Amino acid sequence: MSPKLAILQRRMNFQPEQAPVPEGGHGLGVAIEQLIADEVSRRVGEAMQQSPKVQRLLDDFNRPKLVTDFKQLPPVQKTAPAKNMSALIHRDGAGLARWIEVNGVKFEAMRDATGSLLGMRQVDEIPVLPALDIPFKPEAREYNESR
Incomplete structure (x- = not known):
């Protein structure tokens, strides 16, 4: 057996000395406990x-009431049904999303100079979109005036 294993075996076999159990039946401590x-x-x-x-x-x-019928059992609690969510995306004339409304909460789109979407910001009131510049042909106006 190697020396390391012998040391390990001595440690495993080592039993600490037990203090002797005091003799009962006499003494001040036993009288007080009694x-x-x-x-x-x-x-x-x-x-x-x-x-x-x-x-x-x-x-x-404290005794629980006896149950004699299944109708006396309390109903099993069920989880609440999931809430329906609705989201409306409002776009401008170019088709870019300007603001989003999710369950009545309004978010405005934040864009950089190139028009890329950076994030959404919660707003209290929806801004009014500017009027669209609709191109028209002069011939169409003349047609409407001649009628």
């Missing part, structure tokens, strides 16, 4: 003789 145990048993006995009805009432109060 007095405490006697007093506790006397007080418990007196309390049980004076109020057995109270203990019985407490036992009956």
Whole structure:
């Protein structure tokens, strides 16, 4: 056996010395413990003789009610159904999303100079979109005026 294994075996076999158990039946500590145990048993006995009805009432109060029919069982709690979510995307004339409304909460699109979407910002009121410049042909106007 190697020396390391021998050391390990000695450590495993080592039993610490147990302190000797004090002899019972005499001494001041044993007398005090005996007095405490006697007093506790006397007080418990007196309390049980004076109020057995109270203990019985407490036992009956804490006893669960017997179930004799499945209709007496409380209903099983179920999880709340998922809320429906609605989202409206408002776009401008160029087709870019300007603001989004999710369940009544309004978010405005934040864009950089190139028009790329950077993020959404919550707003209290929806801004009014500018009027669209609709191109028209002069011939169409002349047609409408001649009628």
